[in-house]
Amino acid sequence: MTVLAGRDDLTPAGADAEAVAGERHVAAEPLAVAGKRYAAFISYSRSARGAFAPAIQRGLQQLARPWHRRRALEVFRDTTGLAVTAELWPSIRSNLDRSAWFVLLASPESARSRWVGKEIGRWIEVKGPQTIMIVVTDGGCVWDEAAGDFDRAASTAVHPALHGAFGVEPRYLDMRWAHEDVHLTLRNASFRGAIAELAAPMHGLAKDELEGEDVRAQRRRVQVITGSVLAMAVLLVLSVVAGLIAVQQRDLAEVRRQDALSRQLAARSENLDDTDPVLSRLLAVAGWRIMQTPDAHAGLLNALANPSVGGFPGHSGKLNGAAFSPDGRSLATTGEDGTVRLWDPVTRRQLGQPLTGHSGPAQDVAFSPDGRSLATTGEDGTVRLWDPVTRRQLGQPLTGHSGAIYGVAFSPDGRTLASAGVDGSVRLWDPATRRGLGRPLGNPGPVYDVAFSPDGRTLATGGNDKVVRLWDAVTRRRLGRPLSGHTETVLRVAFSPDGKTLASAGDDGTVRLWDPVTHRQLGKALTGHTDNVIWEVRFSPDGRSLASVGGDGTVRLWDPATHRQLGEALTGHTDQARAMAFSPDGGTLASAGNDGMIRLWNPAVHRRLGRPLTGHTGPIRALTFSPDGRTLATAGDDKTVRLWDPVTREETAAPLTGHTDAVLGVAFSPDGRVLAGAGGDRTVLLWDAATGRRIGAPLTGHSGPVYDVAFGSGGRVLASAGADGTVRLWDVRTRRPLGQPLTGHTDTIWTVTFSPDGRTLATGGLDTTIRFWDAATGRRLGAPLTGHPGPVYDLAFSPDGRTLAGAGVDGTVRLWDVRTRRPLGQPLTGHTGTVLRVAFSRDGRLLASTGVDGTIRFWDPEAYRQIGRPMTGSGGSSLGVAFSPDGRTLATAGEDGAARLWGTATAADPVALLCATAGRTLTDAEWSLHLKDEPRRPVCP
Structure with missing residues (x-):
């Protein structure tokens, strides 16, 4: 079929030059073969869109083109098909009458063109309005439902000849967007869809069928062309063609392999989320670097959203205590093996040799406020002070307790050290002279923990008598009645940074919050751990969250204002989690447990920010x-x-x-x-x-x-x-x-x-x-x-x-x-x-x-x-x-x-953040296991 581009910019002999100003036309060839029929007649104003009609022409020629034909539709256009003649209008009118469809490119310019009006009038006179296709290229086209006609004020693209022509709102194609798009080819999905809308009735097909036919036609063309090229290549340069095919197949196979590997690494990263978060991060980055697929991107985001920063083995047995230095550059841990170890929390490497001296399991650990000394307690009944730089013990052990010591704490000014023992006493020490300060604070039973308030005036203790006791740190007198509510031993106590709240935890599986002034419990107990023992409880440095670790091996974050758990429990330990510490900036939470592992967490991931x-x-x-x-x-x-x-x-x-x-x-x-x-x-x-x-x-x-x-x-x-x-x-x-x-x-x-x-x-x-x-x-x-x-x-x-x-x-x-x-x-x-x-x-x-x-x-x-x-x-x-x-x-x-x-968990550069939190790159062994067929390259710096 053939589309005739009938143009309003043709100037018949004797036409008023002023009436057609800006619409000159130069034709070149005979108008048409006598008797030839056309699929459509395109009417438009050349002054409106000079490049638009040629683009429509090319699109109609190429869409669904059979492989053996030059064009799907023979499109007739002015500069290639109209001859200079004194009787252009009769020729145009003749071809109008031989066309099946009238395609009007509607715009304010065409709406003012008298030749477009003549063409519309002829078409309606001979064929009626049913076969008119309106394509709006500029201006407005608004139907007035009440009037049953185009809105004459708002429809600036509609020629007056169309008013009253339709009984109901006609379907029209809105292509005003084409003004913003310079790529008017079939490679442009929007333009292709518009051409399919126009061409479908010309081919006698539905739009979807036409697009399917176009796909099939393209495949046939590709098959024919490929076949021809292959045949010629076999005859002429068989070896060259074979090489090209091999290269193409190799490249395609390589792309498919990389795509599969990228997806595989993303899946492995997700599987390792809990068990090895560092490797999980590195594999997510590796998958993204190999091929940036949607799955690889999801892998990056998923790894970024994982609160676990990493885990590494610590002691040769169970771990009992953990504490960050005031500058956050080192993490101290104690264990059943009797040693104290210092770690770099960024590289997760041990700093120097273990600190040895305790003759049995080492229990609690605390840094002095200035970071110059480290205090540890043990089941050998001693408190020991260490220089964390030289890793040497400072003087002789502090002795006086008659049994194991489980809790230790420095006062905020660093001048006092308190220790709590199973002998039922709390002892105060001068860490400078390593001498006792006054008489011990007595307790009816074993004491497991001790904590100073932020102002240093109050001391809190928890023990076997199931209560929390408060003491005046200066006079060493009890303050009010004990805080009762726990049904079993109180193992840990901790003050909030502002000193207004005291937290306690113990063998009854609950965390309780108290007002240290009124001695009353604040709200309901925090429950959620699935084991009765909660070994540690700590406030974040900003006081907005509270963390606890327990016998169920989980770390849980709580909102102390609402007494609700924040998010899901942090899992990864394979045995009881016994110790925990926040870094000074609150950006890292360290936990340690019976599995001998130290795990680091990012508590800010999806963390609630402050009170509701x-x-x-x-x-x-x-x-x-x-x-x-x-x-x-x-x-x-x-x-x-x-x-x-x-x-x-x-x-x-x-x-x-x-x-x-x-x-x-x-x-x-x-x-x-x-x-x-x-x-x-x-x-x-x-x-x-x-x-x-x-x-x-x-x-x-x-x-x-x-x-x-x-x-x-x-x-x-x-x-x-x-x-x-x-x-x-x-x-x-x-x-x-x-x-x-x-x-x-x-x-x-x-x-x-x-x-x-x-x-x-x-x-x-x-x-x-x-x-x-x-x-x-x-x-x-x-x-x-x-x-x-x-x-x-x-x-x-x-x-x-x-x-x-x-x-x-x-x-x-x-x-x-x-x-x-x-x-x-x-x-x-x-x-x-x-x-x-x-x-x-x-x-x-x-x-x-x-x-x-x-x-x-x-x-x-x-x-x-x-x-x-x-x-x-x-x-x-x-x-x-x-x-x-x-x-x-x-x-x-x-x-x-x-x-x-x-x-x-959003980040402008997730790769950089993941590499930073991983703290390393893939080892040779990890590369061999997960990327054995890939040439070695950096994953993280």
Whole structure:
């Protein structure tokens, strides 16, 4: 078939030159063979898009072209097919009559062209409007449903000759995007799809069938060409062709091998997460360096999200104690082998020879505040002081206890050393003179631990009598009544950095928090360890978290403010974990146990940042960060919107009020100046984010609760969605509706969001569908997306606008390609109930989701895999989630009325961070085992 490019820029003899200014035409060949029929006639204005029609021509010629023909469709174009003649219009009219389709390239220029008008008029007169294809290349094309015609004011691309021609809205192809794309070839997926739309009826095929035919035609061409080349090569230079084929096959085989190896290394890295986190990190980096596949990228993120930094063997037997030096450069441990050892926590190498002197197992260990001395205790009944630099014992052992000594602590000023023994006494020593200070503090039974308060005035002890006792460190008198609550021996005590809280742990499997002033227990006991023995408890340096280790071999982190566990237990020890210490900066947590291993952890991975943000008197339904990240807005059932400083975790202003029912959605304008709230009272309210003052009257129009709001068009437009199944667009400046409500959903709309470029609006709701709308015109874009078998509760665009994530009642997160509207990968599963919210990080590398199961989960949206372990402790169902603009903080909204902030495992350079935390590169043995066929190369510096 042949496409004739009929042109409005042809100037018949005697035509008014002014009427066709800018539309000159030079023709070269006879117009057509008499009687020849054409697939289509293309009408357009040359002055509108000089390169566009040739691109359409080339696309139609090449799409689905059989291998044995030069073109799929013979396209006739002006500079190659029209002769200079005085009777151009009769020739054009003749070819119009012989064409099957009329393709109009609609633009403001063509709408003003009288020759385009003549061609349209002739076509409708002879063939009617049914076979007209409209391709909008510029300007507007808006259908007025009420008038049953094009909107004459808004449709700047529509020629007047088309007004009144159609009874119903015709289908037209929107190619205005082509102005932004200089690559108008079939290699451009968008352009290829548009050509397929045009060519399909010309070939008498559906679009999908035509694209399939094109693929088959290409394959046949490749097969024929390859066959011809091979045949000629065999005849001419058989050896050369054979070599080329061998090279190609070798290269293809190498690519496939590297791809398989990269994926294999990523899988091995994940399998080694708990047992050998250092090797896990190195294999993840190695897989990425070999080939940067989505699986390799997921492997990097997964390794980065693993809180375990590494493990290394310590003593020849069980380990009993651990302590970091004040500068964090060394870690001291004690063990059943009677030695004290110093380690470099970065390289995990032992510093010098072991410190020996105890005649039996060494128990507790503590550095002096200035780091110049180290104190250890042992079952030999002695306290020993050491110089950690020279690794020599300082003077004679401190003796006086009549049995094993299990606890030791320096006072904050370093002038006093306390030790606790099974003889029931606590002894105080002058570490400078190594002499006892006064009489021992007596206890009814064995004492296992001792701790000074941060101000040095109070001493806490725990022992076999199941209570915690407080003493005046100066007068050595007991302070008040004992702290009782434990049902078994108290093994460890620790003060918080501010001295306001005292923690204790013991044989009853609980950790308890106390007010050292009132001697009262704070809240409920912390439970979770599956073994009755908790050997150690320590506060982080900032006091925001509390760590414990126990007989179940796990390390657990707690929020001392809410008494809830932070995340999953840290596992890796194969036997009881007995000792633990935080580095001075809080960036590393060391644990040691009966398995003889020292393990290092990064407690900041997915760690809650400080206490919850409390103030709402009911569930928080939505939250969002301001564009600059300095403010977090939360909205809830108490009818208020509250503003918080995410650093201080304090409210920055009085609650924003005005809604008479729950506030269900909240959004900042792009400049951060305006805050919008969606209410169960059927209204939308606007506030000045700086002053907290209401802006104008409520926006009304919805006939039911409003569930979500979103700003678009640079903050000039606000979209709202609600229970009435409509989306309404508002002019933010005038606070008036923009056009009619957007209808199409058959039930409640839960979520509305704009694409990053502001051109598209996505909505989801109770009718299980996701719908797209043109943000400028309000027109529905294509068919609804389906996939979730139940309601869609939330939607989020990726930062590049190419991916849409949906959260559903089926417990899955689903991803779609925004351009093709097709699902991406398999649904992301893991939540055990409805997924309520989803959010992309700013760089698009992470996707976070929350749900009724109370977990927060992270996903790699490219590899369609969960990253790391889920976070828990969100106070029941997690009803909202938002990333800070810098991607380092995640905020969640709780059913308990509190918002929480979490650190996230994102990094601009995950490879560098993984190498830094691994502290080494692959050994020769590891390389031989995991990459034996690869040439040796650096994985980490």
